[in-house]
Amino acid sequence: MVLARTADTKAVTLQRQGRMGAYPPSRGQEASQLGPALALTDGDWVIPGFRELTALIWRGAPLWRLFLFWSGNEEGSLYPDGVNVTPSVIPVGDQIPHAVGVSYASKLRGEDAVALVYIGDGGTSQGGFHEGLNMAGVLKTPTIVVCQNNQYAISVPRSQQTASRTIAQKAVAYGFPGILVDGNDVLALYVAAKAAVERARRGEGPTLIESYTYRLGDHTTSDDASRYRGEEELRKWEAKDPLKRFRLYLEAKGLWDQGQEDEAWKEAEKTVEEEVERALSHPAPSAEDVFRFTYETMPPELAEQLETLKRESGEGGGD
Amino acid sequence: MVLARTADTKAVTLQRQGRMGAYPPSRGQEASQLGPALALTDGDWVIPGFRELTALIWRGAPLWRLFLFWSGNEEGSLYPDGVNVTPSVIPVGDQIPHAVGVSYASKLRGEDAVALVYIGDGGTSQGGFHEGLNMAGVLKTPTIVVCQNNQYAISVPRSQQTASRTIAQKAVAYGFPGILVDGNDVLALYVAAKAAVERARRGEGPTLIESYTYRLGDHTTSDDASRYRGEEELRKWEAKDPLKRFRLYLEAKGLWDQGQEDEAWKEAEKTVEEEVERALSHPAPSAEDVFRFTYETMPPELAEQLETLKRESGEGGGD
Amino acid sequence: MAQMNMVQAINSALRAEMERDASIVVLGEDVGVDGGVFRVTEGLIERFGPGRVIDTPLSEACIVGVSIGMALNGLRPVAEIQFMGFSYLALDQVINHAARIRNRSRGRLHVPIVVRMPYGGGIKALEHHSESTEALYTQVPGLKVVAPSTPREAKGLLTSSIRDQDPVIFLEPTRSYRLLREEVEEDEFTIPLGRSRTVREGDDVTVVGWGAMMPLIEEATRRADGEGVSVEVIDLRTLSPMDSASIVASVKKTGRAVVVHEAPKTCGLGAEIVARINEKALLSLEAPVERVAAPDVTVPLPKGEHHYYPSPDRIYRAIRRAAEF
Amino acid sequence: MAQMNMVQAINSALRAEMERDASIVVLGEDVGVDGGVFRVTEGLIERFGPGRVIDTPLSEACIVGVSIGMALNGLRPVAEIQFMGFSYLALDQVINHAARIRNRSRGRLHVPIVVRMPYGGGIKALEHHSESTEALYTQVPGLKVVAPSTPREAKGLLTSSIRDQDPVIFLEPTRSYRLLREEVEEDEFTIPLGRSRTVREGDDVTVVGWGAMMPLIEEATRRADGEGVSVEVIDLRTLSPMDSASIVASVKKTGRAVVVHEAPKTCGLGAEIVARINEKALLSLEAPVERVAAPDVTVPLPKGEHHYYPSPDRIYRAIRRAAEF
Numbered sequence A, B: 001m002v003l004a005r006t007a008d009t010k011a012v013t014l015q016r017q018g019r020m021g022a023y024p025p026s027r028g029q030e031a032s033q034l035g036p037a038l039a040l041t042d043g044d045w046v047i048p049g050f051r052e053l054t055a056l057i058w059r060g061a062p063l064w065r066l067f068l069f070w071s072g073n074e075e076g077s078l079y080p081d082g083v084n085v086t087p088s089v090i091p092v093g094d095q096i097p098h099a100v101g102v103s104y105a106s107k108l109r110g111e112d113a114v115a116l117v118y119i120g121d122g123g124t125s126q127g128g129f130h131e132g133l134n135m136a137g138v139l140k141t142p143t144i145v146v147c148q149n150n151q152y153a154i155s156v157p158r159s160q161q162t163a164s165r166t167i168a169q170k171a172v173a174y175g176f177p178g179i180l181v182d183g184n185d186v187l188a189l190y191v192a193a194k195a196a197v198e199r200a201r202r203g204e205g206p207t208l209i210e211s212y213t214y215r216l217g218d219h220t221t222s223d224d225a226s227r228y229r230g231e232e233e234l235r236k237w238e239a240k241d242p243l244k245r246f247r248l249y250l251e252a253k254g255l256w257d258q259g260q261e262d263e264a265w266k267e268a269e270k271t272v273e274e275e276v277e278r279a280l281s282h283p284a285p286s287a288e289d290v291f292r293f294t295y296e297t298m299p300p301e302l303a304e305q306l307e308t309l310k311r312e313s314g315e316g317g318g319d
Numbered sequence C, D: 001m002a003q004m005n006m007v008q009a010i011n012s013a014l015r016a017e018m019e020r021d022a023s024i025v026v027l028g029e030d031v032g033v034d035g036g037v038f039r040v041t042e043g044l045i046e047r048f049g050p051g052r053v054i055d056t057p058l059s060e061a062c063i064v065g066v067s068i069g070m071a072l073n074g075l076r077p078v079a080e081i082q083f084m085g086f087s088y089l090a091l092d093q094v095i096n097h098a099a100r101i102r103n104r105s106r107g108r109l110h111v112p113i114v115v116r117m118p119y120g121g122g123i124k125a126l127e128h129h130s131e132s133t134e135a136l137y138t139q140v141p142g143l144k145v146v147a148p149s150t151p152r153e154a155k156g157l158l159t160s161s162i163r164d165q166d167p168v169i170f171l172e173p174t175r176s177y178r179l180l181r182e183e184v185e186e187d188e189f190t191i192p193l194g195r196s197r198t199v200r201e202g203d204d205v206t207v208v209g210w211g212a213m214m215p216l217i218e219e220a221t222r223r224a225d226g227e228g229v230s231v232e233v234i235d236l237r238t239l240s241p242m243d244s245a246s247i248v249a250s251v252k253k254t255g256r257a258v259v260v261h262e263a264p265k266t267c268g269l270g271a272e273i274v275a276r277i278n279e280k281a282l283l284s285l286e287a288p289v290e291r292v293a294a295p296d297v298t299v300p301l302p303k304g305e306h307h308y309y310p311s312p313d314r315i316y317r318a319i320r321r322a323a324e325f
């Protein structure tokens, strides 16, 4: 979480300096993202939306690639083999059916892998959420749906997103359990997800987990949250910062002290600097890079377009 | 209901004789369609799917036009002015957002009209159902959603359509009431819909009504229901025929007798024959008819296409 | 070999491929117990069970979206959309994900799915059941689009589509489903994607079509031929990526061309074919390329459809116009 | 008159129309309190209240579907889709209902909605935020598609679109939102739909473009002009129904044409323009019509986008090729 918080802060800074593209901060949602992921084992899948930095790091997506992605390079979504994480999905809600398919495949082959998919409160209004959860219910797939209810979809507050009292209760429509969890309590999320994962592995089907949390930052670096929400609300939630809460818990248990804390932040800073360095020095894609992953083999017409493009930019130096 | 049953039977016969196109029978669902519509008053809207013959007749869509529609002529959807019924919507689920918009408009203008929209059990799996109901909940529109749960979506049984125990409970996801009603009891439906309409007019928002019923016929005349459901099940539901039930009720109350019954059927036969006659003798559309409602004014290119078409078919007689 | 109509040929392709490769699953509305509304998937659920032949809830977006997820995790789904007019509900999943995940993941992941859908008119159906909107798909980079014209073509092309590593939109001409029977190999065989088929050779005019237009083109061609116009007929087969080389070569020979499709004229695939001829064979052209297409109006219901679809007569006239220009 | 950028001009059009006609409502994600992610709807909720300026739940299909219902019952909704790349989620409602209800109801009902959406690249955005898939819409009978190129054009065309009785897809070139300011009438005014604008007259080559391509075309044209190639430039404005008469007339004069768009080449609107020139002006053509377009690949993320979009240089070269053919 410390690493994620550091990386997140860095990404925002880099964007402000014009060294990275638009970026959706995770600040405040680290527990919400990490907790459920802690409940997974190696073969399991994570299907993210677009604001799951913490979970992605935890599941083995290289940090420098995540920076690379947010700086506008597709190479940033090339995770190592064996990392069962799909690239970020930007169209809100579309990833849910993917997760149902991924977990159906595991189930059909008799494997016990599950798929954990993230979505926001706004995402619950989309057809993809409904259609996917409904199909998951019918097919009893081992799918864990974590809705990070961070109270806003850009500027639209949760109360205007849906008239249902909770998001967890939406599971009633699909015939499987929905559970509401304190999204700033990493252990609570772990426990809830663990139960859902076990249920899924037992063949009992999906679970919806509403992680009740708050986005402390702007929606993205292009957004100005002060246009639609007040300081006071923000202060209230800053007091519930999941990092603080977990630290207090550990300190109370005698498992953590100021020294360890300082060390962790220092180490995180160092790691982040290195990873950022690596991302920012990564070469921009060539024309070939832009073309080559369109099809398995490049069709003749496309190859011709590539040749023309290379010839033209070679001759005239582009512009 | 007698009229609808007669018209319905006729439509199936005509299709079998090759005199009409594919047709989705309402047999068994007459109460399910009529009951809710009885609760409406003049300015209210009905937004049908495609299997609402009984409701359409009741709300003033001319029967001969309905026959015309099912025989493959757009003229069949030209309802008289003042009939607040939209043309049949074939893509399952798409009509729900329309109903939300229609009722929002009434509400915004401060009128007390409501919109009653029909959908099937299969339709509840679509994004349009979810997105529409969710938005209706948020905007508190005066919308009454009647889900005719006739146990099948073509061949797919209700149990494979969704894992939720009832369809009514899906309203929990949208923050408004859902109610399960015996769909073969026309009075029960009337009462439920009446309450929903009153609620809507009071500004308290939408209601979902699950009308638990059964399609006694095939899905459409192109379908063979015996491929996916048994005789026994059919027999069981035939015993609950909504027409029989209402007749028994009326007879028990002394409001109806065999004479009236015979008379009603005879009259219905006569009406249907006349309306069918009118539909079947209606002229086929001209080329102009096919072109003229594309835009308010025909763009030059389209006018040119029409001219060419007329010239070509004039000269060569088409084929 | 056996006599098969197109429905049987497609069924035979599915069956053979499912026997061969246990990772293939079939999913869609009514594809299981009912055997599909056109009976294309008949008998598959009995043979392969409900795990591999899935009757889904009514949800096109999810049928395609779930197929994508299955493909990401090692399955090879063949999805059915009941009619092309309902496929728009799934278009977001097709454009934004199926067609892009290879690129998005820099080749680490790919989406070998086939989305089958009946398309086109002439079966006297309800609204939305007669659409031919292939240009919605042919404009999307990363997709392949295939449209067979005969039973044997359907089996060979579908087999290739299933084995292909890219997402394929497989368009089945509804009105050809039971139009004719022909000899089809009972065993598996493939017809390569990306290559058109010259149905007949000729010197005066090139006619390009696909799917259900082919029998109409053949009728028109026979008539023109009887009058001494020698027509070369190309069945495009794969609409995207398109075999423009063959079209261009043919037009260089004949100098005249007619393109036939049942989609509306404006922005139909015909426009792209004309544009490619313009680019690569303008100097050979002796007449404007004719487009025989539906007018730019909504597909009429059956009583008006004779005003809409290309007919052998309209194709014949276009051939004559091109020849006589 | 006042100096406005395109965002301000669109805002001014919305405001003026909403003042004039109480049946106009604005709806979409973040269009209310936030004033829209590009601030296009800024201040409208304060002026007209949340009944007429609706912050909707996150659901494109429903934004359009609800707009259709509103229009059926007497409102005139102006819907916003946040980015064109998300509009596919609503395409079923657009194609199957907005574009067809007039025909379906034999003219008794109609759907006077405007669906606004930012489109196109060049703003260094995330995936799906740079799409230019206008050909998805221009192929649909019953729709109008409009793409303004300057602030004044945007106000005049949007006002006409709002008053139009047919559904209009209104494409706003994102990269032109704040690119330049020009004098725009503060009062209401209209620019008619269906008519292109000849930006400059010339004799040697016709260049057709729209939206964000216009400034690039102007740059290329200045360069060609400096070298003695006289270029006629047409801003198409309404992409559907298209003003082909003006294009054809111009090409008959110049004999050479270049079409520019930022959508991929295959099945882009450029193909239709080429096909119409082929049909109506083939004998005047002295060179193949050039298409300057994006390649047939997924829009790259910002670091690769210089390989993708048409540039003044590529347009200039195409003009030269056409002129020298």
Ligand SMILES: Cc1ncc(C[n+]2csc(CCOP(=O)(O)OP(=O)(O)O)c2C)c(N)n1
Pocket: A051, A090, A091, A092, A093, A119, A120, A121, A122, A123, A124, A150, A152, A153, A154, A215, A219, D029, D058, D060, D082, D086, D089
């Ligand atoms: C289909 C679609 N529509 C619109 C957008 C633009 N958009 C990006 S994020 C977002 C809000 C998402 O809200 P939520 O689901 O609550 O996730 P959060 O941003 O709060 O993490 C919107 C509208 C999008 N990415 N996809």
Ligand SMILES: Cc1ncc(C[n+]2csc(CCOP(=O)(O)OP(=O)(O)O)c2C)c(N)n1
Pocket: B051, B090, B091, B092, B119, B120, B121, B122, B123, B124, B150, B152, B153, B154, B215, B219, C029, C058, C060, C082, C086, C089
């Ligand atoms: C979007 C869409 N997909 C598929 C179809 C084909 N189809 C027509 S009716 C139907 C089943 C509908 O079931 P249900 O909603 O329960 O209504 P019912 O037919 O039982 O009245 C299907 C799949 C369609 N019309 N629209």
Ligand SMILES: [Mg+2]
Pocket: A120, A121, A122, A148, A149, A150, A151, A152, A153, A154
């Ligand atoms: Mg949120």
Ligand SMILES: [Mg+2]
Pocket: B120, B121, B122, B148, B149, B150, B151, B152, B153, B154
């Ligand atoms: Mg049903």
